[in-house]
Amino acid sequence: MTDAQETAADRTLRIPRETGTPAVATGDPDLQSAAVPLLEPREGIPPVTATSRALADVVTAFAAGTGPVAVDAERASGYRYGQRAYLVQLRREGVGSALIDPIGCPDLSALGSAIADAEWVLHAATQDLPCLRDIGMTPTRLFDTELAGRLAGFARVGLGAIVENVLGYALEKGHSAVDWSTRPLPEPWLRYAALDVELLIDLRSALEEELDRQGKLDWAHEEFAAIAAAPPAPPRKDPWRRTSGMHKVRRRRQMAAVRELWNVRDRIAQRRDISPGKVLGDGAIVEAALALPANAQELAALPGFGHRTGRKQLEQWQAAIDRARALPEAELPQPSQPVPGPPPPRAWADKDPAAASRLSAARAAVSALADSLNLPQENLITPDTVRRLCWEPPAEPTVEAVAAFLAAHGARQWQIDQTAPLLTGSISITAA
Structure with missing residues (x-):
């Protein structure tokens, strides 16, 4: 293989701990296994900001900082309704790191304004921007380290993998799917959260250097600008049609049953602030729609409606099915319309x-x-x-x-x- 054919994934960029400056190491495949575990934030775990007074101090500090701002957010997907942020992490030169509790501080627009002129560094920005926008934080400029890794040709672009490959440090990723709505947040989770922004700015600098070396830096800037300028996604039309297993449902009255069950589940999940899947699984909705049971006893015999489903719950699901069974033909949902564009x-x-x-x-x-x-x-x-x-x-x-x-x-x-x-x-x- 010639030097020109060598890919970014074949090299390992490192930022030595003692210098903080990028350096290209050899292509030794054993280097990745020698990655240094990153166990503690360099200034320790910052306190959780959960009051307006503490937030004001964070705003002042980050406004006075210099350079890019590393930003991350933790959600409670699979546990809570929606995709709201339950922890926001930031880091900036001259400030260090901050952990902010959006439950205690639900409006972070002052913080967003304080760092509005800075470049925000995020990993997989499109995942976090919607929940950040909901609490008043919207960047005008950003650098997405995941997308930068893709453009640079790295095969694995998850945060842990790319930090290990580029910087030579191993991040502990065991808490990525925990329930971040838990209060108080356990110390190991807070340590994990702080470490997620610990090296983001170093990673950004190394990836910028690599993209520039490959002649792709201007491409990346165009991509980042498009992400920053993109409007919020509109609400999905007929979200019930995305129920897993929907391809099995062919008849319009069965579709109506899916719609009724989905809407009831969504209202319950929103009221209780839990993930809809914890109220009733998609598989159970599809089974009930296919069977269209005539009563709660028949419903209870279907998968997903076993002995743990109480009588009151069975009755509410059966009521939804009964509404679908009683709908006049004209009110039944139509089969999904083809998406405009070419056929498969x-x-x-x-x-x-x-x-x-x-x-x-x-x-x-x-x-x-x-x-x-x-x-x-x-x-x-x-x-x-x-x-x-x-x-x-x-x-x-x-x-x-x-x-x-x-x-x-x-x-x-x-x-x-x-x-x-x-x-x-x-x-x-x-x-x-």
């Missing part, structure tokens, strides 16, 4: 052989380019955009027309520059 690619050969040929050529070209650039295909250009282009290409398949098509479908300029010429060739060669 497996049907293209029969529906439009020329489009199938275009897609095959385009996929091969994108795959080859992604390999040569050492990044995932989906980060080079989204597969959905490629499918739409191949299904309905511009009437005149010029590079300019393809570039305009890609831009209209959300592609960033760097993606357009890289893919428009090869996609134009793909759809032109096989044009009908």
Whole structure:
């Protein structure tokens, strides 16, 4: 393998503890197993900020800090209703780390304003931004270390894996899926939370250097700007249709039963502030919808409605099914409407052989380019955009027309520059 063929994943970037400066180490595969366990935050576990007075001190301190701000949030997915933040962690040069309790301090807009001009460093930013936005924190600039790792060609981009590979430290990840709504939070959890932001800024610096070395730093900046500028996602239409196992439900009255059961479950979960799955599993909803039992006794015999389901609970679920059974035909839900756009690619050969040929050529070209650039295909250009282009290409398949098509479908300029010429060739060669 030549030096030019060496990938970022074949090297191990390290930030030695004593210097704090990036350095490229050898490609020795044994280095990763020699990663240094990171057991304690360097200033110790910070106190949890849970009062308005303590929050005011944190705001003042972070406003006076310098450089980027590492930001992370912990949710209680699988335990509580919704995706609210139950702990927010921050770190900045000149300040150190802070742990903030959004239950005691539900409005962090003053903190968000205090660091609004700074670059925020997050890992997998799109996961945390919605819950941060809900408590008043929205960045204007950000650096996503997970996305940076993808663009740099790292095969494993989870926080623990990339910190180990890039910085040479092993993070303890045993508390990632705990119930962060627990109060008081146990000390080991707080230590874990503080360590999640301990090295984020160091990681950012090392990844920035690597992206710059590969000539991809401007690409990353475009991606980060698009994330920061993206509006909040709209509420899902008919969220009950996403019930796991819904593909088994074919009849409209069965669909109505899923809808009724899902809505009842959602109201109960919201009122009790627990995960909907802890109220009633998706599998139980689907089984009840398929069977449409006539009474609570029949319902109790179905999977998910066993002996632990009380009489009152059985009656409320049966009432939902009864409502679905009684609905007039005109009020039954329609089968889900096809999503606008091309059909599934497996049907293209029969529906439009020329489009199938275009897609095959385009996929091969994108795959080859992604390999040569050492990044995932989906980060080079989204597969959905490629499918739409191949299904309905511009009437005149010029590079300019393809570039305009890609831009209209959300592609960033760097993606357009890289893919428009090869996609134009793909759809032109096989044009009908």
